[in-house]
Amino acid sequence: MILRRMGMITIGQSPRTDLVPEIQEILGPEVEVMEAGALDGLSHEEVKRFYPRKGDIVLCTRMADGTEVVVGRRHIIPRVQHCVNVLTERGAEVLLFLCTGRFPEFSTEKLFIEPQKIVDHMMAALLSGKERVGILVPLASQTEQARKKYGRLKGEVVIRAASPYGRPEEFRTAGEELKAANPSLIVMHCMGYSEAMRRALREITGKPIVLARSLVARVVKELLS
Structure with a gap:
């Protein structure tokens, strides 16, 4: 058995016990996973200085205790680069970024996999121009960003928000709104959404669901096979 060493980088705190085990299950025992987080070692009070301000690109992530935090992307970029450096030094052969947000290119000679x-590209490939696609994002404050980003896609785009770290009622409301919009498919556009959340959304809407987490994990498995 060939063991591959993969570094996984979260924009929150590691270990991501809510996320990495599901990816590891798809990758199989041939892949050894190492984790690093952009907010590792910081308290909730210290993270407050990274809160987004007007004009910031807003990101939603998770602390080690499971609580949700919201940060501005500009604060996270250099800390992700530090994680890249740390995991490379620890022997990671491949790096997987655990965020579907758009980021500038990071400096590394390793294969750096960006879920975004x-x-x-999967969304663009599936849409012919006649479909309506539903996109689920974590925060209401991200819907306008997403609308600008995906407005150029073929077909109509319907965007709703529900945090993967929030209240179940919020998730159900977003699901009911997506059901009412009657999209051809729904994309859960955050690595924080789980397989259980996908099943719940499928039960609410009855629509085909693309889960970013499992899609990315299966692409990675293909790359490492």
Whole structure:
């Protein structure tokens, strides 16, 4: 058995016990996973200085205790680069970024897998121009960003928000709104959404669901096979 060493980087705190085990299950025992987080070692009070301000690109992530935090992307970029450096030094052969947000290129000679590119290219490939696609994002404050980003896609785009770390009622409301919009498919556009959440959304809407987490994990498995 060939063991591959993969570094996984979260914009929150590691370990991501809510996320990495599901990816590891798809990748199989041939892949050894190492984790690093952009907010590792910081308290909730210290993270407050990263809160988004007007004009910031807003990101939603998770602390080690499971609580949700919201940060501005500009604060996270250099800290992700630090995670890249740390995991490379620890022997990671491949790096997987655990965020579907759009980021500038990071400095590394390793293969750096960006879920945003995988998910967005998949969406573009599936849409012929006649469909309506539903997109679920974590925060209401991200819907306008998403509308600008995906307005150029073929077909109509319907965007709703529900945090993967929030209240179940919020998730159900977003699901009911997506059901009412009657899209051809729904994309859960955040690595924080789980397989259980996908099943719940499928039960609410009856629609085909693309889960970013499992889609990316299966692409990675293909790359490492």
